Amino acid sequence: MTTFNSKIPEGVVAEKWDNYKNHQKLVNPANKRKLDIIVVGSGLAGGAAAASFGELGFNVKCFAYQDSPRRAHSIAAQGGINAAKNYTNDGDSIYRLFYDTVKGGDYRARESNVYRLAQVSNSIIDQCVAQGVPFARDYGGLLDNRSFGGAQVSRTFYAKGQTGQQLLLGAYSALSRQIGKGTVKMYNRTEMMDVVVIDGKCRGIVTRNMVTGEIDAHFGHAVVLATGGYGNVFFLSTNAMGSNGSAAWKAYKRGAYFANPCYVQIHPTCIPVHGEFQSKLTLMSESLRNDGRVWAPKRKEDAEAIRAGKLKPQDIPDEQRDFYLERRYPAFGNLVPRDVASRAAKERCDAGFGVESGEAVYLDFKYAIDRLGRNVVEARYGNLFQMYEKITDQNPYETPMMIYPAIHYTMGGLWVDYELQTTIPGLFAAGEANFSDHGANRLGASALMQGLADGYFVLPYTVQNYLADELHTPRMDEKSEPFEKAVAEVKNHINKLMSIKGSQSADTFHKKLGKVMWEHVGMARNKEGLQKAINELTQIKEEFWKDVKIPGSADDLNPELEKANRVADFIELGELMARDALAREESCGGHFRTEHRTEEGEALRHDDDFAYVGAWEYAGENQDPNMHKEDLKFEFCKLNQRNYK
Amino acid sequence: MSEQHKGLNLTLKVWRQKGPKEKGHFETYSLQNISPDSSFLEMMDVLNEQLVTEDKEPIAFDHDCREGICGMCSLYINGRAHGPDEDITTCQLHMRKFKDGETITVEPWRSAGFPVIKDLIVDRGAFDKIMAAGGFVSVNTGGIPDANAIPISKDKADEAMDAASCIGCGACVATCKNGSAMLFVSAKVSQLALLPQGKIEAARRAKAMVAKMDEVGFGNCTNTGACEVECPKGISIANIARLNREFLKAKIQD
Numbered sequence A: 001m002t003t004f005n006s007k008i009p010e011g012v013v014a015e016k017w018d019n020y021k022n023h024q025k026l027v028n029p030a031n032k033r034k035l036d037i038i039v040v041g042s043g044l045a046g047g048a049a050a051a052s053f054g055e056l057g058f059n060v061k062c063f064a065y066q067d068s069p070r071r072a073h074s075i076a077a078q079g080g081i082n083a084a085k086n087y088t089n090d091g092d093s094i095y096r097l098f099y100d101t102v103k104g105g106d107y108r109a110r111e112s113n114v115y116r117l118a119q120v121s122n123s124i125i126d127q128c129v130a131q132g133v134p135f136a137r138d139y140g141g142l143l144d145n146r147s148f149g150g151a152q153v154s155r156t157f158y159a160k161g162q163t164g165q166q167l168l169l170g171a172y173s174a175l176s177r178q179i180g181k182g183t184v185k186m187y188n189r190t191e192m193m194d195v196v197v198i199d200g201k202c203r204g205i206v207t208r209n210m211v212t213g214e215i216d217a218h219f220g221h222a223v224v225l226a227t228g229g230y231g232n233v234f235f236l237s238t239n240a241m242g243s244n245g246s247a248a249w250k251a252y253k254r255g256a257y258f259a260n261p262c263y264v265q266i267h268p269t270c271i272p273v274h275g276e277f278q279s280k281l282t283l284m285s286e287s288l289r290n291d292g293r294v295w296a297p298k299r300k301e302d303a304e305a306i307r308a309g310k311l312k313p314q315d316i317p318d319e320q321r322d323f324y325l326e327r328r329y330p331a332f333g334n335l336v337p338r339d340v341a342s343r344a345a346k347e348r349c350d351a352g353f354g355v356e357s358g359e360a361v362y363l364d365f366k367y368a369i370d371r372l373g374r375n376v377v378e379a380r381y382g383n384l385f386q387m388y389e390k391i392t393d394q395n396p397y398e399t400p401m402m403i404y405p406a407i408h409y410t411m412g413g414l415w416v417d418y419e420l421q422t423t424i425p426g427l428f429a430a431g432e433a434n435f436s437d438h439g440a441n442r443l444g445a446s447a448l449m450q451g452l453a454d455g456y457f458v459l460p461y462t463v464q465n466y467l468a469d470e471l472h473t474p475r476m477d478e479k480s481e482p483f484e485k486a487v488a489e490v491k492n493h494i495n496k497l498m499s500i501k502g503s504q505s506a507d508t509f510h511k512k513l514g515k516v517m518w519e520h521v522g523m524a525r526n527k528e529g530l531q532k533a534i535n536e537l538t539q540i541k542e543e544f545w546k547d548v549k550i551p552g553s554a555d556d557l558n559p560e561l562e563k564a565n566r567v568a569d570f571i572e573l574g575e576l577m578a579r580d581a582l583a584r585e586e587s588c589g590g591h592f593r594t595e596h597r598t599e600e601g602e603a604l605r606h607d608d609d610f611a612y613v614g615a616w617e618y619a620g621e622n623q624d625p626n627m628h629k630e631d632l633k634f635e636f637c638k639l640n641q642r643n644y645k
Numbered sequence B: 001m002s003e004q005h006k007g008l009n010l011t012l013k014v015w016r017q018k019g020p021k022e023k024g025h026f027e028t029y030s031l032q033n034i035s036p037d038s039s040f041l042e043m044m045d046v047l048n049e050q051l052v053t054e055d056k057e058p059i060a061f062d063h064d065c066r067e068g069i070c071g072m073c074s075l076y077i078n079g080r081a082h083g084p085d086e087d088i089t090t091c092q093l094h095m096r097k098f099k100d101g102e103t104i105t106v107e108p109w110r111s112a113g114f115p116v117i118k119d120l121i122v123d124r125g126a127f128d129k130i131m132a133a134g135g136f137v138s139v140n141t142g143g144i145p146d147a148n149a150i151p152i153s154k155d156k157a158d159e160a161m162d163a164a165s166c167i168g169c170g171a172c173v174a175t176c177k178n179g180s181a182m183l184f185v186s187a188k189v190s191q192l193a194l195l196p197q198g199k200i201e202a203a204r205r206a207k208a209m210v211a212k213m214d215e216v217g218f219g220n221c222t223n224t225g226a227c228e229v230e231c232p233k234g235i236s237i238a239n240i241a242r243l244n245r246e247f248l249k250a251k252i253q254d
Helices: A013-023 A044-056 A094-104 A111-131 A163-181 A246-253 A286-290 A300-307 A324-328 A338-350 A366-372 A374-392 A447-467 A481-500 A506-520 A527-547 A559-583 B040-053 B125-134 B154-164 B171-175 B182-194 B202-215 B226-230 B238-253
Strands: A036-040 A059-063 A184-187 A190-198 A201-209 A215-219 A222-225 A264-270 A293-297 A361-364 A401-410 A427-429 A612-617 A626-631 B008-016 B025-034 B075-077 B103-108 B116-118
Touching: A013 A094, A013 A111, A036 A044, A036 A201, A044 A059, A044 A163, A044 A184, A044 A447, A059 A190, A094 A111, A111 A163, A111 A447, A163 A184, A163 A447, A163 B125, A163 B154, A190 A215, A190 A222, A190 A246, A190 A481, A201 A222, A201 A481, A215 A481, A222 A246, A222 A447, A246 A427, A246 A559, A264 A286, A264 A338, A286 A374, A293 A300, A293 A324, A293 A338, A324 A338, A338 A361, A338 A401, A366 A374, A427 A447, A481 A527, A481 A559, A506 A527, A506 A559, A527 A559, A559 A612, B025 B040, B125 B182, B125 B202, B154 B182, B171 B182, B171 B226, B182 B202, B182 B226, B182 B238, B202 B238
Parallel strands: A036 A059, A036 A222, A059 A184, A222 A427, B008 B103
Antiparallel strands: A190 A201, A201 A215, A264 A401, A293 A361, A361 A401, A612 A626, B008 B025, B075 B103
């Protein structure tokens, strides 16, 4: 039976995690060997969890769709990781990181989880340094910090513009050590196709070997999904090409609730779209907003002349440049949170002040270069500038970067309780795959923090608490009836896909889906558009199952089959996102309903009616899903209108 | 974004191989009107879409992040790992580097250490095995002293960072005439040997990783320096010199 209890421990918020750990159940070392844990995903959350479980002595199986755990998309995070170390003596504290995160999430996150995140943030930095992560340092040999959006302190640790890479390689090295010791068995190029639920508990997964096409069952006393977010619903996003929502979606269809699917983060500083064959969007780190100034032309005729190629940005004098973030938000300026910065860019472009195709604004380093010198700017952002130049063929030292918002991160995800357990006992979700910590908007440099917090410092405790009651569950035979049944269902699903033999590729459907999502479930949403989206997605789904074309065989390496399987899930997930957006009749964080805004155009929340987590329960094929509400109580943060002015 | 938006007409010679044990061959395809602003992999997407339409099996190739950091993409283009540009991965290569009418040859990494799985996809699992043999600092999660307890000079930290920026793509192996993995191994050994946290087991690490490298089928290093030239992250062969020192030191201690 599904349970819907957030299991928040008693006590004031600062004591909850200690209270939990002091009273949780443990498993003794000899018994740990008898317990199997499956971890799906090898990014920051999955890699860190699998390594930590292995160190504790559990039997771990870890699965990744790439050819190596080191390639998970956490690797692409550029800017940094937050922690409340207060090394800079600028007034930071655990409480302040907690408060900034709740506020940044527009008061739609669960206080207890966020506080725990802020508490363990400091241990993450210690852990990574011990692993040999080469964070940036100052001349005195101590760690350096930079500032990020949504905060007035410098609490972000970084390793050049490759922080995600370095943290992931740290987790990967810890994981490699356990693989070498034999506590973790790694399955690369293996995709999860379903979860196996037996007598109400999650007991394993079904996988497809992406090289041979073999379908296998794997038993686990507990299963952790650390499978990332679903931003690729939009086709174009900053996610990796293979990033997908299928693991979470299969879990949803087996009874795990899906929370706040409409909360999507649109990152303000991405390289604009260049053409119809574009396959993905590239992010330019938020850290660039520390020194870059965002602007659009003040006069429409200038914007038109730039679009027509008659003027260059350098031709526009300072007094004719509209530094719209500094104008609208003097207190935070260019460092407002992502949702605010994205909407402000869209507002300027919609009003006709955009450059290039009309959907771009400038991020200008001229002022930083004048102030600091080119060398300093190069030391801070050199690799990002190089990346920009390779893609656009323009030199950002000489001409301002062009940027536009793009889909980047999904705050929504599988609903989890305080223990990161879904509504299916024994099934846990971590990192971007869960909905837990970021409310309706995530602050920069907090994804890495959450992934590693879940993996290193939360799951090793909470999964153990669950497993303490599973000591008497013997390992199940993967050839037994319930597993065979699950395998057969997956095979049927694949056969169904392969036998359609239609005329349009999976990508064709993915692009159609993305267009509907971007237009109606993107940066600005309204009732009419959302209803339209639901209708259009129903048609796309019907067409997909009649006309998708998958060449090749299912018993072979077949990227078209992989894509089709994911797109089938994305279409359904897109519909749930639209439903959730329709039900949430307010604006909050990344969810902006045009019907709900202040006179100045800012997001307008309705706390009396919507201070809840919307957790959706699957009701069967072509049935309307049911929404359950988890009320959010704010005992330690005062509910406030977000103000970055 | 470039001034010239005229599409490119191209001929592609692509390596096709059904499986590890099958014999491979080149197939020739022609492509019309490719935007010079497209990335190389977007051009491959267009070709694959064309193949799907023609009821042919698309070309299998590895790729994921498409922003030059995951290390998954691995094409050997016109005789160069990651193609004709400096300091990039295949996914960062753009079509403006090619001329209209050009013939482009696309092959997988070719090396004894990286057997072909299908078409342009190779098995780089040997890198993971080397990492599991010693590419880590032996610390468990938790119970760690404060991150600022050990100061590390900025120069050392920066040098470690440069070595740590290896993405494990394998271009160094594919480029080396001996199929040696020394640049890959030396980058990890260097990163950890430069930092006090990693120094403690530096000798053990160097020996274990080198022994595994030999075991899994990579060739010997003869200092041609080819690897450094094609490394998308500019990892320096100075790291190989450091690995040799670390290895020698470890052997003397034995």
